[in-house]
Amino acid sequence: MERLYRMMEIRCLEETVQELFDSGAVLGTTHLAQGQEAVAVALASVLEPTDPVSCTYRGHAMGVALGLDPGSILAEILGRASGCAGGLGGSMHLVGDHVGLLPTSAIVGAGIPIASGFAFAAMMRGTRQVAVAVFGDGATNIGAFHETMNVASVWRLPMMFLCENNLYGEYTRIDRTTPIEDIAVRAASYSMESEIVDGQDIDDLMAVFERNVERIRAGGGPVFIEAKTYRYSGHSRSDAGEYRPEGELDIWLERDPISIALGRLITQNALDDGDVARLWERARSAVGEARGFALSSPEPEPSEMFRHLYAGLG
C-alpha cells in the first residue's frame, strides 16, 4: 500500500508541475512521467539508498520514488535556494546523494557510462552495490549506450541497464527510428542477459527487479531490463503529443499503473473505496504542502553561481 501511495504522490506531483508551468510560474521546460510511476516505485523498493541510480531528465518520478522530498523537487523546478540543486539546475537536474540519485542529465544517454563508473568502483571496493542506469528507448540508439553495454559486459560490471520503453524518442515513434520492437534483443549482441517486463504492473516489476538485483549483487554480471510503459504527456512541456496515433493514449490509459495496483488491492479486500479516497487525499495534501513550501522559498544569491563550480571553492 505504501507503494500505491507513492505512485499517487508522483501522479499528483507531475500534475502540479504541469500546472506550475502552464501558469507561467516556471520558465524553461519539463518532462513529465505520468503513466510511468510503477517502474520508478518498484525499482526504488528493491534498491538500497547506497545503490547509485543515474536517471534521465524525465526524473521527477524516480526522485520521489527514491525518497527525494517533493518540496525540494518543486523548489528546484521553481529555481529556489531550497531546491535539491540549490535552484541552479531546474527540472532536468535533480539530485539526491543521500538516496542514491545521481545528478540527472539533460543529455540523452549521458548517465549510462557514469553509472558504469559507480559499478566499477563498487567492484573494485567489493561493496556489493548495484548501479542502475535508467534511460528511455531513444537512448538505446546513442553511442554512449552501446559503448557502455560492451564495456559492462566484457568487464562484468555490477549494474542494471533499465530501459523504460515508452515508445517515443522525443517526438518520434520508435518504429520510425529503430528496426526492432523489443529493445531487449540488443543485449544478446553484447552477450548480456536481459528480461522484458510489463512496466505498468508494479508486482511484475517488483519480482523482476528483485530477482535481477540479487543476481547482480551476487556477482552475476550486468543485466538489461526493458520495461514496456507509456507516458501520458508529450515529450516536454511544449509538446501536446499530437503526433501520437489516434486511440493510442486511450489504450494505455486502460493500463494505468495506479488503477492496476488499486484494482488488485481492492480485489484482495486490502482496500476499500474509502481507503482509496483517503490515500489520494493524503497524496494531494502532501504535494500541496510541498508546493506551498516551494513557492514561499527564497531565490538563491548571485554568488551561488560560483560557489560549487569547483570542489575547492565549496
Place this chain on the structure above:
Amino acid sequence: MEAQPSLSKSVRMNRAIVLAQQDEMSSDESVFVIGEDVGAAGGVFKATLGLLEEFGPERVCDTPISEMAFLGLGVGAAMSGMRPVVEIMFAEFLGVCLDQLVTEAALMCYLSAGAFNVPLTVRVSGGAGLGFGAQHSQTLETWLMSAPGLKVVVPSDPASAYGLLRASIRDNDPVVFLEPRALYATRGVVERSEAAIVPLGQAAHKSRGDTVTLVGLGSTVSTCIEAAQIVGSRVADVIDLQTLKPWDVETVEASVNRTGALVIVEESPFTGGWGTDVASRISSLCWPNLRGPVARVACPDTAVPFNHTLEQEFLPSVAKVLAAIEAVDRGQPYRSHRPANV
C-alpha cells in the same frame, strides 16, 4: 620497481609521467589508470610502462576503443570517490567523448550543489612536430578553455610533468593534463618526492629580465628560453604558465607591469588560441605600463600539414619569437607574414 623518493635523476618526460602515476598509485589505493593500450603495452607513448606489472589488472585496465564509455566510467568512478586517471591517446579523440568531459564531468559539482565532486584526471597527448598529420597533431586547449568547472594543465619538461601530474591527480576537480607529444623524449632532472609536486594555478619563472615578458606553455617554453638566451641576460622574463585554466594572472601582470612588453608564444591557433585570453586580460590590467600592443606568436588558422618543412613552418619558432621581441621593443605591433598574416 623500487621507489627512491629522494633520488634525483635525468629521465625522459614520458618516464616522468610514469613515475608520477606510480608514486600516486603507491600512496593512494583509489588511484587507477584506464585507457587504450595502457596496460599490457605500457601505453603507445610508453607513459604507463610498468604500471600493470606493479599494480595489477584491477588498477591498470586496457579499455575497448570506446572513449564515451571509458571516460564516462572515469567520471562515475570519480564521483563515487575514486581517483581515476584516464588516458586519451590523441587530443582529437576528446571529440568523441566531449560530452562526458565538458557537459558531465565539469558540471557535476555545480549541478549537485557540491554533493558530488569529480577528482578525475584526463591525460591527453597533443601537439604537432612529429608528422602525425592534421587529425593527430592539434593541442586543442581551445575546446577546453571556456568550459566551466574544468581545469587544464600543460607540462613543459620532465620535472613539471612529474610535479604537475601528481598535483592533478590529487586535485578534487576534473583536470585535463595535456602532454606535449613532441616533448615525451626530452630529458630533464626529476626529483621524486612530495616536495616536487607543483601546485596548480601557479606559473613559474624560467628566467628573469626587465625588458620584455615572454609567456609560454608546454612545447613553447623551451622556445621562449632559447630566445631569451639569444637576446641576452636580464632582458627577457620567461614565464611558464604550467596551469592554463585557471592561469596565474597575478604573476604575468606583475611581470608585464615591470617590463612593459608582452610576447605570448603559443602552439595554438591565432583565432581563439589561449593567448587571446592572456592578451585581453593583460592589455586591460597593465594598460598604463604597456609600451605597445601585446604580441602573439601563434599557429596559423589552418590544419597541421604532414609535410615536414611545412609542419615546422606552422609551429612557433625562436626566429618568430625574436622578431616579436624586436617589434614590441619598438612599441610596434607584431605581425608575421609566413605562413599566414597572423
